[in-house]
Amino acid sequence: MASTPSDALLDRRSQILRAGMVCFAKNGFHQTSMHDIASEAGVSVGLIYRYFENKEAVITEMGQEHMRSIHEMLERARRAPTLMDALEIFFTAHCCHGERRLESAFVVDLFAEGARNPHVAALVREVLETVVGGVADLIAQSPEARQIPNGLTPHEIAELIFAAGRGLLMRDAVDHSRVTDAERLERQLHHLRQLWRVLFTHANEPAFA
């Protein structure tokens, strides 16, 4: 298995991408050198250039990898039993490997890179739209949410939820305290559940169920 030429090629590629992920998350795009990636991956510098045109190609392909895993998440979310479960999937999943804070840092970096690099920006926006649209669909179809007349469209609700999620992620990135990943997650889910309750509590029912 994994031994055809094209497989070996893919393995090397993803091996380098994984290493890049670790380095970029740890130190940011522009403080990571090709030597860093090479030694993290356990290969030579030159080899990276056999599989990627240049450093930017590594960055954008890593962005694409990240985005692919988010699309996957959306698929899993679609199959979740309840809307809340679906949302928890988005907050719970770490789409890449490593600590939660490193991942947050990576995503914040991705947006920062997107602020200058139109190519990365397009990638980020595309996923944002797909995911928000996907969750909006989920909301529109969920029985819990259908009859809540809070005046917001499903799309607007999804936008708010993801905006809050991104904001919490940003907050997480600058939290250097010795908090376990589980605690970070619980904190974020706590906020999500609050937003959830506020968004989906029947306006004509008592807020405390």
Add this chain to the structure above:
Amino acid sequence: MASTPSDALLDRRSQILRAGMVCFAKNGFHQTSMHDIASEAGVSVGLIYRYFENKEAVITEMGQEHMRSIHEMLERARRAPTLMDALEIFFTAHCCHGERRLESAFVVDLFAEGARNPHVAALVREVLETVVGGVADLIAQSPEARQIPNGLTPHEIAELIFAAGRGLLMRDAVDHSRVTDAERLERQLHHLRQLWRVLFTHANEPAFA
């Protein structure tokens, strides 16, 4: 006026800081060279080192400048007639000069930098706490919010609002479309007002007032 020696000193400092702001917002911290800052400021490279110990000092001092202006915003917000007005101040103000998207990019960069640099992270966290705490106080004291029993503390409400605000800012940073600053602002205020309505609408009243 503005001719005492100390004034001239302050002017040079802020002149360089302003130039740094422009460069950092446009290209990010680590893609901005000292030569870039120097030529943007219209001074020589060497002169920067007369006023700042090194590049990192420029970054952190710029962060502090940014934070100072946010503190100012908090003061203005405190004097706002209504709670909603106070919140609008936070979303409306551009604390630094230049386009809104550049400013968003700068803030995202600041968080990204904070993810690696504990010094910057402490700065960011400190302001986050001050501002969230300040708005929580505003909420606690506002007559509009006092009797809304949605089960959230003022602090939790403030956290949610700012999380959403940060998330929208992140989104803004990757939006390269030709949208005017006014439109960007209106879009964000639209979301803020929605969140606002959901958070502060009486649970026992119809959602549409």
Add this chain to the structure above:
DNA sequence: GACAATTGAATGAACGTTCATTCAATTACC
């Protein structure tokens, strides 16, 4: 007031280092 002495803000070429990138040489594989 005129001139010399002194100051320190400002300059920009130069230094050592780091980085992305290349490529001739080597190794592994069939």
Add this chain to the structure above:
DNA sequence: GGTAATTGAATGAACGTTCATTCAATTGTC
């Protein structure tokens, strides 16, 4: 033996930083 994969020393551009030097403004002296 030939092809593909891999290596890492070499390259040159770019970077942060330094510092000898310049010179307009200020001060001291007569």
